[in-house]
Amino acid sequence: MPIALLKFPTDLLGDVFKLCNPFELYKLSKCSKRTQKSIKSDRTKSWKIEFSDRNEVIIWADRWEYHFNNSDNPSSYFKTFYFKEHMITMYVQFPNGKSFDMFVYLLETFGIRIVEKLEYREYLNSYLDDFSRVAKVSIERNLEIENLSIRGVLEGKAVANFMPVINQMNITKTFVCLQEFPQNFHYQLTTFPSEIRIYSSFWLDINQLLNCTSSRIELSDSMLSNKDLDVFFEKWKQIGTFPNLRHLVIRSKQIDDKSPGVWYGADRNPVQVIKDDGTVGTLTLEMLKWPTLKFRVYAD
Amino acid sequence: MSSTEQGTSSAAPAEPTTAPESAAAPEVPESFYYVHGKDKVVHKVSAGALQHSALIHGMISNLGYTEEQAKANPFPFENIDGDILQMVVDWCNQHKGKPTPPEDTNLPKQKEKLFDLVLAVNYLEIKELLTYCCKQVAMMVKGKSPEEIREIWMIPTDAEDEAAEKEAKKRAGKEAAGETAAAAGDAK
Known part of the structure; x- marks a missing residue:
């Protein structure tokens, strides 16, 4: 028995929408301009969006991942498949066949303000153009980006051109950069989410480290030296500095266990570093192929 | 009715069917x-x-x-x-x-x-x-x-919505014209 949904008062319509999942609301939005407008006007949802593939956009809702996958085959449209627990896929036709356009459609239709994950994975398939456009839209609309991830090798130069955009993004949880860059790459990172992991971090100098407000910092292929670390620990000891820092890992060929400093002996046993306010940090040094400094802070 | x-x-106040828990709190x-x-x-x-x-x-x-x-x-x-x-x-x-x-x-x-x-x-x-x-x-x-x-x-489809909107506008226009005519008649 049909029911005239659009004759419901707006608040009641919102109550029904709340009980629909992203796939159902997407399909409803495709029924008419009016239904899309009704869904858009309901701003009670707290869904998140993920962009990490040229053929897929994911909506995170109520502990479920709703994967919208692009398809050229009309017979597969709106068919759904469960891949694993809390993960379901539906095939649809992306607007203009572009994942960027689908991202914007879902963003606007569902009134999403949080990007759960924005990821560029070069090895999957190249979609740097779409990725850059998504980043631009995220900045323009001041979206919160919880996790940003960039990983690749081949397109280092192209990604290097994209990097300045990162400082304009509102990244809150993690920034993971597994990207390799050209040797002459220079960059000043000024946005620091809770966690940064940079695997080709030769460009991140001591000044950037001193300004970093993250709680977890992991830098590989670093150019930081014992002298830089000395400067870092001198600052760390001062009261009120690095209030968030809990975990620091630096892998650098410029680090040795011979130079005098707080790390002396840390290659054999953990060394305690004590802040002027009594906070204790533990330092270890592993003299591997890439000498690795690990510093943990135990705060109340 | x-x-x-x-x-x-x-309709009359119901008699308690169980003993009250205490004398201080009657049902x-x-x-x-x-x-x-x-x-x-x-x-x-x-x-x-x-x-x-x-x-x-x-x-x-x-x-x-x-x-x-x-x-x-x-x-x-x-x-x-x-x-x-x-x-x-x-x-x-x-x-x-x-x-x-x-x-x-x-x-x-x-x-x-x-x-x-x-x-x-x-x-x-x-x-x-x-x-x-x-x-x-x-x-x-x-x-x-x-x-x-x-x-x-x-x-309704977009076309049906558009047609309904046009119809509503037309009706509103007619009603407005009718009200204006009635007001003019009253003024005379």
Whole structure:
């Protein structure tokens, strides 16, 4: 028995929408301009969006991942498949066949303000153009980006051109950069989410480290030296500095266990570093192929 | 005006069926109120059952009616069909003093009445029943295609919406012109 949904008062319509999942609301939005407008006007949802593939956009809702996958085959449209627990896929036709356009459609239709994950994975398939456009839209609309991830090798130069955009993004949880860059790459990172992991971090100098407000910092292929670390620990000891820092890992060929400093002996046993306010940090040094400094802070 | 007895006890204050827990806390006799819908059929409902409706609960909370006063002043809900009000009253009686389970099997099953039921429950502000009714509505389109959703939820196409909008504008224009002409006539 049909029911005239659009004759419901707006608040009641919102109550029904709340009980629909992203796939159902997407399909409803495709029924008419009016239904899309009704869904858009309901701003009670707290869904998140993920962009990490040229053929897929994911909506995170109520502990479920709703994967919208692009398809050229009309017979597969709106068919759904469960891949694993809390993960379901539906095939649809992306607007203009572009994942960027689908991202914007879902963003606007569902009134999403949080990007759960924005990821560029070069090895999957190249979609740097779409990725850059998504980043631009995220900045323009001041979206919160919880996790940003960039990983690749081949397109280092192209990604290097994209990097300045990162400082304009509102990244809150993690920034993971597994990207390799050209040797002459220079960059000043000024946005620091809770966690940064940079695997080709030769460009991140001591000044950037001193300004970093993250709680977890992991830098590989670093150019930081014992002298830089000395400067870092001198600052760390001062009261009120690095209030968030809990975990620091630096892998650098410029680090040795011979130079005098707080790390002396840390290659054999953990060394305690004590802040002027009594906070204790533990330092270890592993003299591997890439000498690795690990510093943990135990705060109340 | 006809009357149906929907309450669980008589109109007179009920005698306590169990011994009071202590002499200091005697059991308060249950009070009853009366409601009717579009069909004017009066339903007698206990205050306990009516607590489900935020609207009615708010109306009766400070009335302090005697049984006679309540009977003489039934609450009129002229915007609700009699059979729909009957469903709502039945549900309130079944769930008197009890929390609603997540899957409520006592919900009226008639799909054809669902639209009116949702509107009535929304108007009467019966939160738990409304949630359940909305769930029923949402369940209607599980796994359906946009075309099927359009049929189930009676969604007009863009062309139909545009035609209806044009028609509404035309009608509004005619009405405005009529009012202007009438005003001019009055001025003469």
